[in-house]
Amino acid sequence: MKVDVSNWSLALAFVLVLISLAISYKQKLKLEKDTIISVVRAILQLIAVGYLLTAIFKVDNLIVTLIMQLFIVFNAAYNGKKRGRGIPGAFGIALGGLLLSTTLTMGILVLTGVLKMVPYQMIPVTGMVAGNSMTAVGLVFRSLKQQFHDQQDQVFERLALGAPPKTASGEIFREAIRIGMQPTIDSVRTYGLVSLPGMMSGLIMAGVDPIKAIKYQIMVVFMLLAATGIASVWASYQAYRKFFNQRWQLVLPDEDK
Amino acid sequence: MTNLSVSQLGMKFDDWIFQGISFDLEAGAWLTVVGKSGNGKSLMLKVIAGLIDASKGAVYLDGKLQSEYEISTYRQAVSYVTQSAHLFGQTVRDNLDLPFIIRNLTPDESTQLTGLAQMDLPAEILDREINELSGGQRQRVGLLRNLLFPPKVLLLDEISTGLDEATKRIIWQVLAELHAKTNNIMISVTHDSDEIANAKMLLTIENGRGVLSDES
Secondary structure, eight states, rough: OOOOOOOHHHHHHHHHHHHHHHHHHHHOOOOHHHHHHHHHHHHHHHHHHHHHHHHHHHHEEEEEEEEHHHHHHHHHHHHHHTTTTTTTTTTHHHHHHHHHHHHHHHHHHHHHSOOOOHHHHHHHHHHHHHHHHHHHHHHHHHHHHHHEEEEEEEEHHHHTTTOOOOHHTTTTHHHHHHHHHHHHHHHTTTTTTBBBHHHHHHHTTTTTHHEEEEEHHHHHHHHHHHHHHHHHHHHHHHHGGGEEEEEOBBBOOTTTT | OOOEEEEEEEEEEEEEEEHHHHHEEEEEEEEEEEEEEEEEEEHHHHHHTTTSSOSSSEEEETEEEGGGGGHHHHHHHEEEEOOOOOOSSSSSHHHHHHHHHHHHOOOOOOHHHHHHTTTTTTTGGGGGGGGGOOOHHHHHHHHHHHHSOOSSEEEEEETTTTHHHHHHHHHHHHHOOOOOOHOOOEEEEEHHHHHTTTTTEEEEETTEEEEEEEEE
């Protein structure tokens, strides 16, 4: 392993956080408290995960790995749900989308032999898939709420003419799918030009041959495109129905619920 | 013969907006609904159209309870025209195609063009972007969506508000011709003094109650 950050250099690197705090203080951004809380949380969470992963890798048990993957997916679904506040059953929709996207994409990769059913491969990849799917689902929720709000008159007109909810939603759910997938497509487009993606950078820093690292990254790109697509389609198709009741009447979500 | 029956209709949010509204309309009836703003005239039309649920009471079409109908069938039969027509999609065509699509039919351009001509709108408007239309054109396109397949009951929610006299005349002429031809039931909510003066059957909503006066 070529990468090893000593505790001492890590402590010195904390100066970088102080720079961020100084900017916030000088510019009166009032972000000091948020910054400190975020940094402390990140440190604690990462330390906990570090120890947890070490233990799980050591145990190397399929059930334990699966539990960890489910834990990641549940957490991601819970976070994705937050943007769906007011949409009934948003957590269930997010969870369904994430389970579907992770199972399908990773299933294909395992079946084709690209990934091995070992914890040090399964868990980080689950994290990547679930994280990206979570963002996609969150964006779909937000887009649906925004569009149904902005276009409620047009939806209403279609309903009045006798259109079923799906037809009445018109372009709304297709646009939501697009919004959900867009960030992944955008970021993939600049890979290698603007950014060296995290996984590839990590592998290269750890001493892996760049060509091998790139192969892995290409796999990740394929996987994320599929995963965000699946999660967005699922979330959009499941969630748009929640804006209507059984009697095909428009019901806009109550943000306070 | 079409029959629309409204029985003891009531609408309540925090307080009752209206209650106890009942009337029976036979084919060929034209009911004009008047009353101050905010007293629930528009709500009542939406309830009759099945677009919102009443707090109390029931609506029957041809003796059958509204909720027993297949929703799309009911809304095609009891068609609600909104106060300010919100067009959807990109072009006028998108709006005039929908009534066909809902009925699983291929949009028929000749029917659309005949409709546009009746509304005194040029044929080329069919492919015009909706945001290029004037208010009067928009309202006529909006109404035409409801008339491509003439409904049994037409609910008009202050559709001539804010329109110039010429557009108003065109719209009322189209509606009168349709009424004479199909003998449908019309319910029109209005503030228009001419329309009120010519009303045969008048429902006044006042203090949450409906008073019906029939001069036919």
